[in-house]
Amino acid sequence: MKLLIVEDDKDTAAYLKKALGEAGHAVDVANSGRDGLLLAAGETYDVMVLDRMLPQVDGLTILRTIRASGVKTPVLLLTALGGIDDRVEGLEAGGDDYLVKPFAIAELLARVNALARRPPPQAVQTALKVADLELNLLQRTVTRGGRRIELQPREFQLLEYLMRHAGRVVTRTMLLEAVWDFHFDPKTNIVETHISRLRSKVDRGHGRELIQTLRGAGYCLRDPG
Known part of the structure; x- marks a missing residue:
């Protein structure tokens, strides 16, 4: 699979890239919201792993922007904000799944694979x-x-x-x-x-x-x- 990681903490981003790469995936990394938005809108990915708190452009803004432009890439949100309201806000912004930091890499891999297995959304006939x-x-x-x-x-x-x-x-x-x-x-x-x-x-x-x-x-x- 081709994955996009948008994470401003470079150590975390490098760790995720290594782990996902070892699992057989091709991984692109963006360390800012602006770069993440450009990649998410301009490239095709199977799954995007998106940090919520980002410099320049935050994760929810990225989500709302790509959904408004028709990008349907499944998105796994990573965040230190674990409250119910925070999770609901992320899902309503267009996220498909939510993982709270700190997390186990095995769970992240399982969630990424689960998102990739989902059938693509069907267009609503109007x-x-x-x-x-x-x-x-x-x-x-x-x-x-x-x-x-x-x-x-x-x-x-x-x-x-x-x-x-x-x-x-x-x-x-x-x-x-x-x-x-x-x-x-x-x-x-x-x-x-x-x-x-x-x-x-x-x-x-x-x-x-x-x-x-x-x-x-x-x-x-x-x-x-």
């Missing part, structure tokens, strides 16, 4: 799009061809489910469970009625019908091309 139909999950809005479509809450849920499964057939039972939380057949035409209303809002007045009924199978939202 919008769905099929052809010229767009659904904004944060603003809870729907547009087609740039024109706003007003939907009732249940219609929005139904459209969201169809768009998340775009190109695939979804059955009446799947919709009853996902949208209405029914795990039985209510013996009503509730799905058919809502699909009809949704289709009239989404497809009416447009050249292409996106919501399609597949007789005997279910429904499919797809771009007919």
